[in-house]
Amino acid sequence: MSKTVKDVELMIIGSGPAGLTAAIYAARAKLNAILIENAVVGGQVRSSYTIENYPGFKSVEGGKLADLMQEQALILGANIDEFDMVEKVYLSENEKIIETTNYTYHPEAVIISTGATPKKLPIPNEEQFEGKGIHYCAVCDGALYEGKVVGVVGGGNSALEEALFLARFASKVIIIRRYDYFKGEAATLEQVKNNPKIEIMYNYDLVKVNGSNFVEKAIVRNTQTGEKMDIALSAVFGYIGTEPKTELFKNYIDLNDQGYIKTDENMRTNIKGVYGAGDVRDKKFRQITTAVADGTIAALDAEKYIVEKKRGK
Structure with missing residues (x-):
């Protein structure tokens, strides 16, 4: 049975801050646009417990910020289709x-804002224990470990922020850091260091986890001496970076060595009328504010492209 074909001016794929911002600008421009999301609107922001570096908010829950962005887009008339997965593309x-899954779209312009997913922990039995003590979302799974000892692997803001969140539930949080420094914000690191429930293990790498059905201990190795030791804990939360969701587009869009979309300063890709925005884009800093900026620029340039195309320029 053939799918219904829909002609739209602009299609936005992915509903994180970049996609929602693009939808807001597209709605204000009165474009015939649609935002497609294969899961819940909000992207990784929705998994953040507390956000303290978004202008206008001293502190805001990630889910609340995502809800406010979505509400604003809908009030302005944005068309958002949740739980419809993109299966094939031709660009x-x-x-x-x-x-x-439900339709075939013929857009004049496309903004790819599919974001990125957490990298899996590079240990041999990761798959065996994922969801059984290995996790990648403290907001989603942290409450399962009330009164338990948990580990966090990583050295950026995400690792620091999630360690603070986990300290609300866990009896102790051990941050396993392979170097003797962090790449996160100084203010967040200071909060971590001042939290009596958080211990930092500098110069240690996670080698493996063990347990019967669920994680019971972690094996770590000192990166300077090579010495191994066991740590009794109930869970390990990984925050070692992200991988872009670009598999569907790799045959059309230029990507860097890590799979992120290459764009110019106007978010344009190598194909006219196709844009990359947010965490999926090749750039130095990945923050909510930079994603919002990307979505703004992509939508404004896409509007210009659509108008000029209709004029035959």
């Missing part, structure tokens, strides 16, 4: 086809 300057 060229002259024709763009996006096939989802």
